[in-house]
Amino acid sequence: MVRLCVNGARGSADGAVVPLSPGAVADSVAEAVAAGATDVHVHPKTPCGRDTLSPRVLAATLEAIGGHVPASVPVGVTTGAWAEPDPAARVARIRSWTVLPDHASVNWHEPGAEETAAALMERGVGVEAGIWSGTDGAARFLRSPLGPQVLRVLAEITDTDPATAPGSARALLAALGRAHGRSVLLHGEDGGAWPVLRLAGRLGLATRIGLEDTLVLPDGHRAASNAELIDAGLREWTSARRKGA
Template identity: 45%
Template sequence: MSGPLRGAPLQVALNGSRDAADGAAVPMSPRALAESALAAVAAGADEVLVHPRTPCGRESLSPRVVGPLLEELRGAGVRVPLAVPATIGAEPDRAGRLERVRDWSVLPDRATVSFAEPGARELGRALLARGVAVDAVVPLGGAAGPEPLARFLAWAPPDHGRVRLVAELARADPALVAGLRWLPPVPVVLYGREAEAWPVLRLAARCGAGLRIGVGEVLRLADGRPARSNAELVAAARDMTAEAAPWDAGAPDAAARAGR
């Protein structure tokens, strides 16, 4: 593999599990999320991941929460794909997650499904049946072990074109990425959290995978300074990817397909 693929998507994680206590860089209200999304897209984000919340700040999959937030973002002029999480954090009950997804009246473009959580395969099928693309989140290199990746591989989604593997790397270890060479033909996005966010982003850029950055994953820039906004994080990520040296040693076929 000769270098980073042009067109590999950069997804901005607008808010994640953060709240107001994490600082002014975290957008909270639907209006603030829309403004943050617009600025991040202007800075170079290709996609937006947003965690819908009730007025009291609790994550939710309720149609009364998801729909208005998506309409706020789209009404404000956010024209890139929008993703929401369909995870335990938003709805703890396994059956409840399925019910909520089936009740959505306003659909996101994508939804994240954690394969470290129970019911991931049926939830993924329900989303695909509704026309929502699936980001299958799999932790690699951490306490979860190999089981989430094994569950994803056993899922065998019927439409690879609407499924991505989103690998959360515990550390920026090329061996973790090389281990993805036996994946089905799906695009790959790599990301890390907190101290690992920037090293993993650099690795993702070097192997041509899709990228994720934003205050939902990290509150500081690569040099340790506090980030003022999602847009600042996205701009810094774009600068980093432009400077990333190609990674050739053992580059997996899966990474070479990322972003296509």
């Protein structure tokens, strides 16, 4: 699986290519799905471009995407603490959602991760355990009674040095061990995005690519769209997987 990560915490300062409004997000997702993306992760944005868990904004974003892509393509959202720092308020937001995503990521190193995951599960939303390198997320996740119930693990490599990011990825995967028997999606960011994507291919793991993780193509040129990144990502991941088989 090569997932599209649409926009992340990026904003207008990252260029007009990054989709922010529900309409722009939906158009970008449709183009990327046509290019081969089979799953979607998006950060709904306020009109000023800030990540939010607002039920109104979430509904507008999910409904816009739903009008452009087949229902068979799962769509997930973030629950990052930067979108709602207070854990109790974050849970209240989730309980107020009127339109539900297929899945949502929960960063296990953040305060309130267990409560956030439990609230999502109560609503029937699949939970993706976000485990960031350089944090205690892996240890906390392995101790969690909710670990066996998550949909999958998102192993996120925060090391952006292309030379060392693959090593950081291997270290995080070793720390996760069997990861409660959950499947793992491995990805990097910025300078580490492409090296870690290739490693995911060699290891036979799912991965993701998109403007959240990188603004450039493997050759260093600026990406014109999420679809262009997905097209390149599929080629790089497939090639690496063949070499690793």
